[in-house]
Amino acid sequence: xxxxxxxxxxxxxxxxxxxxxxxxxxxxxxxxxxxxxxxxxxxxxxxxxxxxxxxxxxxxxxxxxxxxxxxxxxxxxxxxxxxxxxxxxxxxxxxxxxxxxxxxxxxxxxxxxxxxxxxxxxxxxxxxxxxxxxxxxxxxxxxxxxxxxxx
Numbered sequence: 001x002x003x004x005x006x007x008x009x010x011x012x013x014x015x016x017x018x019x020x021x022x023x024x025x026x027x028x029x030x031x032x033x034x035x036x037x038x039x040x041x042x043x044x045x046x047x048x049x050x051x052x053x054x055x056x057x058x059x060x061x062x063x064x065x066x067x068x069x070x071x072x073x074x075x076x077x078x079x080x081x082x083x084x085x086x087x088x089x090x091x092x093x094x095x096x097x098x099x100x101x102x103x104x105x106x107x108x109x110x111x112x113x114x115x116x117x118x119x120x121x122x123x124x125x126x127x128x129x130x131x132x133x134x135x136x137x138x139x140x141x142x143x144x145x146x147x148x149x150x151x
Contacts, residue, residue: 006107006119006136013140015121015133023129026137039133046130048137060134068134077135087131095139097131105135 003018015023024041026048037048039060047061052072060068066080077097079085087104090096097105104124111117119140123132 002123002125004121004123004132006121008116013119013136015129015136024133026133037137039130039137041130041133048134058134058138060130068131070138077131077138079131089135089139091139095135097127097135105132107136107139 004015004023005018006013006015008014009025011028013026015025017023024039026039027037029036029038037050039046039048044062046067049059049061051057051059051069056072058068058070059066068077068079070077075089075091077087077089079087085099088098090098093108095105095107096103102124104127106122108120109117110120119136121132121136
């Protein structure tokens with residue numbers, strides 16, 4: 001298992017390895033009438049587009065190609081293209097991404113007084129960092145607390 005932490009730096013959510021190296025970041029940028037969210041991993045930009053009912057689902061683009069997309073209604077993330085894979089998630093106190101009963105990503109939240117929240121992320125060695133960043137982004141969005149039981 002790989003162990004990471006994620007911290008907010010200004011508006012960005014940065015994923016850090018256990019030895020302190022930056023893995024990638026989730027960036028929220030707003031300029032005048034333009035709002036944009038994207039992931040930067042290995043100096044490459046992946047655009048995030050909110051879609052679906054109430055814009056609760058996400059599509060992650062590499063140039064013009066959808067790499068991953070979410071389906072909140074069925075609680076899953078789907079890798080598109082060749083080698084399609086379907087991952088299921090649970091957005092409870094610990095956020096988990098699961099495939100065939102095996103936990104692939106586990107995210108826990110540490111709320112600190114007077115400091116920014118820190119996320120502790122454990123990732124199976126078979127999972128790529130792009131999926132980790134996407135799940136981190138998706139599982140920390142504000143709308144997930146609406147109507148949830150919070151446990």
